[in-house]
Amino acid sequence: MTLCLPAAGRPYALAIFLEDWVELREIGEFGLIDRIRKWTCTHNPALLKGIGDDVAVIESGKKVLLITTDLLIEDIHFELNWIDPFHLGKKALLVNISDIAAMGGTPKYFLISLGLPRNLSLSFISSFYRGLKDGAKRFGVDLIGGDTSVSGKIIVNICLLGEGKRGSLLFRSGAKVGDDLFVSGTLGDAALGLKILQKNGPQGKPRGLIQRHHSPSPRIQLGQALARHHGATAMIDVSDGLLIDAHHLLAESGVGAQIWEDRIPLSNLYQKWIHLFSKSPYQFALSGGEDYELLFTARPEMRQKVSELALSFKIPITHIGKIVPKSEGLHVIGLDGEKYSPARLGFEHFK
């Protein structure tokens, strides 16, 4: 590995001096990730994808190794008021599996680091592990190791390994002007489910929306099929929200996109309940996170193929927009037919 100094040619001492005055909240999560990329560039030819995608891709013989990691912290990513230990364990694993799904890979093994308060009951931890096992069994993955530590708040870090074939993987980069933009499933349900939990407590209704918040459905088989048939050109999972994840895909592909609000897929439950929680019917569908659906681009000639995949996997896939030149940015055509650029894309840490 060749590790590079931050931004070659930049006055280094001056940069460090200036950094003393900058706090994380000013640059935000994505500003930080950009800097980390500059600080830690690498020239290892076996590394096919590093920082920039959710999953790192390494050549390993005939196959490629996929690795992703996700840090969950109590009261930041979850609150024990809104999720029980079984679903917390299960979800911690499934969100990582969704990252592998978004590349078209197969999840295989995971390690879990747990920070746990000293006074936590063993029954909490055994429920957590039952949830973890339930998710692991469903996707055929093995828990192979981890670390445990005492901690004030609960901390869960999972590192998931998967595998794929070099020619059968999709990345965030790869979208081209003229491509269609698709999304699987329906959007906004998980975020609305969380709102219901926060307002009405664990016994809140409808259960269907709360269920979407508690139990994501990573689209492993659909992701593999899209990657295998070269049906898609770029893909990402919708974890932070449609707009912000679309923004990530566009940034890595060097393109813009137009999204049609009236095409965004909403569930019946979402449509029935959204008016109690927001004046804007698309708010959670556009900017709410944790849907764990697949957002992908494909050439227009693949529309028939995409429809066939939707039918064969019994997962709705909706054509919600198109890829446009980078200069046009990311914009939405609202219900009224007016074009607008969203002021806030979605959740960002530190800001």
Place this chain on the structure above:
Amino acid sequence: MTLCLPAAGRPYALAIFLEDWVELREIGEFGLIDRIRKWTCTHNPALLKGIGDDVAVIESGKKVLLITTDLLIEDIHFELNWIDPFHLGKKALLVNISDIAAMGGTPKYFLISLGLPRNLSLSFISSFYRGLKDGAKRFGVDLIGGDTSVSGKIIVNICLLGEGKRGSLLFRSGAKVGDDLFVSGTLGDAALGLKILQKNGPQGKPRGLIQRHHSPSPRIQLGQALARHHGATAMIDVSDGLLIDAHHLLAESGVGAQIWEDRIPLSNLYQKWIHLFSKSPYQFALSGGEDYELLFTARPEMRQKVSELALSFKIPITHIGKIVPKSEGLHVIGLDGEKYSPARLGFEHFK
């Protein structure tokens, strides 16, 4: 993967009921790990080592893949009063590299999950990354991904991947009655260095001991040589303290050990300064953690070979005891020639 219910045949509902009354502090870190093993047994033939060693081992074509993870939490594992961000970043990586060293593997890639307070300065984070890069460069490893989140306390989780050859790896299991017990380097320096920092602050002296606390020296080449030449039968790195790590090795091997106090290798600095911090000259050498030296067992006929390796790598290796039947447990022959069983082995989380 076949996931097993906790302890087949055990009255499950009753067990869950009882667990409601048990807190983590009562069973401790190793009690928890034992339960996790029971909760999550697996029968995947590609998994050569899972929970039980610090490193998981997976078959991957001709090579085996090694994976380890380590969670560090501010005010639990480190305090910003005692370590600067450069050394924190470096050490977070090196402690994982030490786990790979203890198997005789080669570290290759790592992911880092960071929880960071919103008001942390960018200069802190760039120093942290410079330390990380410094450690990465020294051992030829690549940063390939990670996750970032806002957090109250600083959280660092590294997941390190390495590789090895199937016949050239050492595990905690493998020690046999009659084997010699060896340790590399000197013990207790890092723990004494931390005590000096805590008492005298960052400007405390001597720097050599503080340096041992800040900058571990993972024994990658020595570990590989011991594994390659089948010079050793079992190995572990001394991260939590000599006695407790010896206990882990013995438990996995199903044997006991006798350790000779007068043979425990102490540095000149340690011998000069220990009396200011402890009445017991071996306290930190026996139970202080963070030495990151190799503790290994070898057949007596390998003594010459072990001496040659020490000479060729310029690392002292000391014969500090012998493997005895399990029934004799882990005991120490004190300076006075009396045999004793240590009451407390070392640090354990949750207790």
